[in-house]
Structures are given as C-alpha cells and as structure tokens.
Amino acid sequence: QVQLQESGPGLVKPSETLSLMCTVSGGYISGYTWTWIRQPPGKGLEWIGNIHYDGRTSYSPPLGSRVTMSLDTTKNQFSLKVASVTTADAAVYYCGRHHNSGVEPWGQGTLVTVSS
Amino acid sequence: QSALTQPASVSGSPGQSITISCTGTSSDVGGHNRVSWYQHHPGKVPKLLIYDVTNRPSGVSNRFSGSKSGNTASLTISGLQAEDEADYYCSSYTNRNTYVFGTGTKVTVL
Numbered sequence: 001q002v003q004l005q006e007s008g009p010g011l012v013k014p015s016e017t018l019s020l021m022c023t024v025s026g027g028y029i030s031g032y033t034w035t036w037i038r039q040p041p042g043k044g045l046e047w048i049g050n051i052h053y054d055g056r057t058s059y060s061p062p063l064g065s066r067v068t069m070s071l072d073t074t075k076n077q078f079s080l081k082v083a084s085v086t087t088a089d090a091a092v093y094y095c096g097r098h099h100n101s102g103v104e105p106w107g108q109g110t111l112v113t114v115s116s
Numbered sequence: 117q118s119a120l121t122q123p124a125s126v127s128g129s130p131g132q133s134i135t136i137s138c139t140g141t142s143s144d145v146g147g148h149n150r151v152s153w154y155q156h157h158p159g160k161v162p163k164l165l166i167y168d169v170t171n172r173p174s175g176v177s178n179r180f181s182g183s184k185s186g187n188t189a190s191l192t193i194s195g196l197q198a199e200d201e202a203d204y205y206c207s208s209y210t211n212r213n214t215y216v217f218g219t220g221t222k223v224t225v226l
Contacts, residue, residue, distance in 0.1 A: 035215075037217075044119070044203075044205060044217060044218070044219055044220040045154070045156070045162065045205050045207075045217045045220070046217060047207065047214065047215040047216060047217055049214075050215070058213045058214055059214070060117070060214055061117055061212065061214065062117070094161070094162070099164065099167060099173065100150075100167045100168050100171070101148075101150035101151065101152050101167050101168050101207075101208075101209055101215075102152035102154075102164040102166070102167030102168075102173070102207075103152070103154075103162075103164060103207075104163075104164040104167075104173055106161045106162055107161075108161060109161060
C-alpha cells in the first residue's frame with residue numbers, strides 16, 4: 001500500500017522560500033503524477049500543482065511564478081518550493097498521488113507557519 | 117482561475133438523501149469528464165470519494181454517487197449517516213492543464 005509523508009520546516013520567514021519534501025513508500029514514483037495541495041487555516045483546499053514521473057510540471061496560475069516542483073526517482077521523493085512567501089502562504093500542505101482525475105492517497109499533511 | 121462554486125452548507129436528516137452542486141464553466145467542469153469529490157473531516161486527511169465524474173475508488177460506499185450536467189457536477193449522498201458530517205470539495209481539470217477545487221460545502225446531519 002502506497003504511503004506518502006511530507007517533511008520540511010514548520011516555520012518560514014516572510015520573503016524566504018518554503019521547501020517541502022514528500023517521500024513515497026510502498027510504491028514507486030515512476031508511472032504516476034504527483035501533486036501538492038494546501039489548505040490555509042479556516043479556508044478551503046487549494047491546488048498548487050503537479051509533476052509527472054517524467055518531470056513535466058503544471059502549476060496553479062495564481063502561484064505559478066513562485067512555485068517549483070521536482071522529483072528524485074532514485075530516492076522516491078518529490079519536492080515543492082514556494083518562493084517569496086507571505087502570511088497568505090501559511091497552510092497545511094499535502095502531497096498526493098493522482099488516481100485518474102482524483103488524488104489518492106494523500107500524505108498526512110504538514111503545517112507551515114509564516115512568521116518572522 | 118476561479119474556484120468552482122459550491123453551496124456553503126447543506127443539511128439533512130439521517131436516512132435522507134442530499135445533493136451538493138459544483139458549478140464551473142465550459143473551461144473546466146463542462147469541458148472535461150474529470151471531476152472528483154472529496155470528504156474532509158477537520159483535522160483528518162481528505163478522502164477521495166469520486167473520480168472522473170462518476171467512478172468510486174475501491175472501498176468507498178455506494179451511498180456516494182456523482183453526476184454531471186453541463187457546467188455543473190453533483191455529489192449525492194444517500195442514506196445520510198452521522199459519520200457523513202464533514203466538509204466536501206469538488207475538483208475539476210481545466211483547459212489550462214491545471215486543476216481547481218470548489219469552495220467547499222459543510223454537510224450537517226440534523
């Protein structure tokens with residue numbers, strides 16, 4: 001059974017870069033599309049972007065220029081970077097695997113706070 | 117891209133059926149059969165209920181069903197149970213090769 005686990009700093013300073021990693025266990029990155037989704041406190045889910053196993057990426061237009069995703073098939077990991085963060089980027093960040101148009105499974109989520 | 121529009125809240129009594137709508141445009145919901153639905157209990161991980169408009173992943177109760185007409189997709193929960201009380205989100209693929217979520221609906225079991 002495939003499991004995903006997010007990791008990274010829980011606190012990021014304004015204007016700095018948020019960096020998160022998602023480790024995939026029980027399966028392989030190859031052959032699938034992987035995604036990042038976030039939920040700001042008290043708000044709804046927001047799609048950030050996805051990355052195919054071959055490295056092709058697609059990012060949410062509102063975030064596009066600040067977001068970078070990459071993957072490392074040798075480590076079975078994929079990553080997210082969001083540059084120039086503000087308090088609006090504070091959220092629970094989830095990684096996930098696409099199952100056709102849906103996302104399953106999801107990681108447990110990691111809370112990122114933006115504060116100086 | 118704008119979030120898909122969902123009603124803020126829907127309620128029903130145990131055993132009843134409720135339907136949650138998800139309205140987009142011809143660039144997302146209306147243009148692709150790639151709509152999914154999620155159940156999210158606060159503090160928990162979202163759970164995929166429906167993908168590709170009507171398909172249920174293995175293990176999801178057949179009380180949950182999806183449909184689409186034009187630019188509006190719908191999730192129906194039949195035989196409402198107390199455990200169904202949660203937030204529900206739709207999502208759709210778009211013409212820009214991206215995905216967009218709905219605004220979310222809080223389901224209350226009376």
